Amino acid sequence: MKTLAVFSGKGGTGKTTLVACFAHLAGRAVAVDCDVDAANLGLLLPGDDVHREPFLAGRKATINSTSCRACGACAEACRFDAIAWTGKDWVVDPMACEGCGVCSLVCPKPAVIRYHDNLAGHWMRRRSGSVSLVHAALGVAQDNSGKLVAKVRQEASLWADREGIDLVLVDGPPGIGCPVHAAMGQLDRILVVTEPTPSGLHDLERMLRLAQHFGVSASVSINKWDLAPKLTRIIEEACRTWGVPLAGRIPFDPHVPRLLAAGRLPLEPPVDQDTTAAIEQCWQRFSEGDSAIPNMPAEEPWTEQPL
Ligand code: SF4
Numbered sequence: 144m145k146t147l148a149v150f151s152g153k154g155g156t157g158k159t160t161l162v163a164c165f166a167h168l169a170g171r172a173v174a175v176d177c178d179v180d181a182a183n184l185g186l187l188l189p190g191d192d193v194h195r196e197p198f199l200a201g202r203k204a205t206i207n208s209t210s211c212r213a214c215g216a217c218a219e220a221c222r223f224d225a226i227a228w229t230g231k232d233w234v235v236d237p238m239a240c241e242g243c244g245v246c247s248l249v250c251p252k253p254a255v256i257r258y259h260d261n262l263a264g265h266w267m268r269r270r271s272g273s274v275s276l277v278h279a280a281l282g283v284a285q286d287n288s289g290k291l292v293a294k295v296r297q298e299a300s301l302w303a304d305r306e307g308i309d310l311v312l313v314d315g316p317p318g319i320g321c322p323v324h325a326a327m328g329q330l331d332r333i334l335v336v337t338e339p340t341p342s343g344l345h346d347l348e349r350m351l352r353l354a355q356h357f358g359v360s361a362s363v364s365i366n367k368w369d370l371a372p373k374l375t376r377i378i379e380e381a382c383r384t385w386g387v388p389l390a391g392r393i394p395f396d397p398h399v400p401r402l403l404a405a406g407r408l409p410l411e412p413p414v415d416q417d418t419t420a421a422i423e424q425c426w427q428r429f430s431e432g433d434s435a436i437p438n439m440p441a442e443e444p445w446t447e448q449p450l
């Protein structure tokens with residue numbers, strides 16, 4: 144089984160659009176949306192979820208008020224100010240509780256405090272034509288996105304194995320933090336999508352440094368390259384210096400956002416043929432393995448240079 148992933152270093156570069164197009168072009172694949180904080184790959188891979196499961200992570204404390212002595216020791220010890228006096232009882236605010244267990248340690252009657260599993264979100268499996276999708280929804284104010292990313296990655300691989308599908312396509316989370324680290328394990332190679340802007344170059348560099356750290360081969364695609372050809376050339380030159388191949392250069396096409404707004408992929412008219420061809424070429428190069436482990440310098444000369 145081959146596992147390919149698309150990252151961007153930040154949101155809004157067209158990463159999810161490319162993953163949906165790649166899944167369509169591959170014909171048969173399991174796509175997995177690792178942006179569990181704001182999952183939207185499902186908008187471009189419509190269909191019915193065939194499975195939905197709760198995702199439990201961490202724990203929350205509760206106080207049994209009938210046996211509590213109301214001494215307040217737990218509230219004093221709680222570093223998260225999660226225990227408050229209502230005028231009648233001491234109660235735990237589940238949004239503030241981190242499940243650390245200190246309250247039970249200081250309580251004269253520890254059995255009064257119980258812990259229960261925390262419902263952090265849900266994960267789902269969907270069929271969308273010949274493409275299968277594993278996606279998730281993290282609950283409001285939940286902070287277990289790294290664990291949920293690891294879960295959807297695992298479920299996508301299991302499903303591909305069960306169904307005899309030899310390609311898993313990962314839509315990576317934005318940024319370079321914990322959820323990205325969770326998404327970056329056990330990958331064959333990654334595509335980093337960027338735009339010809341100073342921040343695009345900065346985010347690309349950070350992403351490639353991360354790929355180098357994890358020892359993952361990478362290639363680069365420049366989205367909307369023709370909006371700033373000079374910056375595109377600077378990014379291409381930087382990629383050459385870092386030893387990272389360019390998989391694609393995709394032009395700006397005003398029809399793309401219109402099609403996306405209608406839930407359609409930019410692989411058909413009225414999208415310009417050049418745009419479609421650029422996406423197809425990017426997929427061909429990426430899927431066939433035109434990539435290399437980035438060779439980044441210790442210092443960061445590119446971000447320091449005036450553009
Ligand atoms: S488990 Fe920790 S965070 Fe939660 S109420 Fe007890 S002391 Fe506070």
Ligand code: SF4
Pocket residue numbers: 206211212213214215216217218233246249250251252255256
């Ligand atoms: S420390 Fe125990 S007995 Fe005291 S208020 Fe908290 S839960 Fe009740």
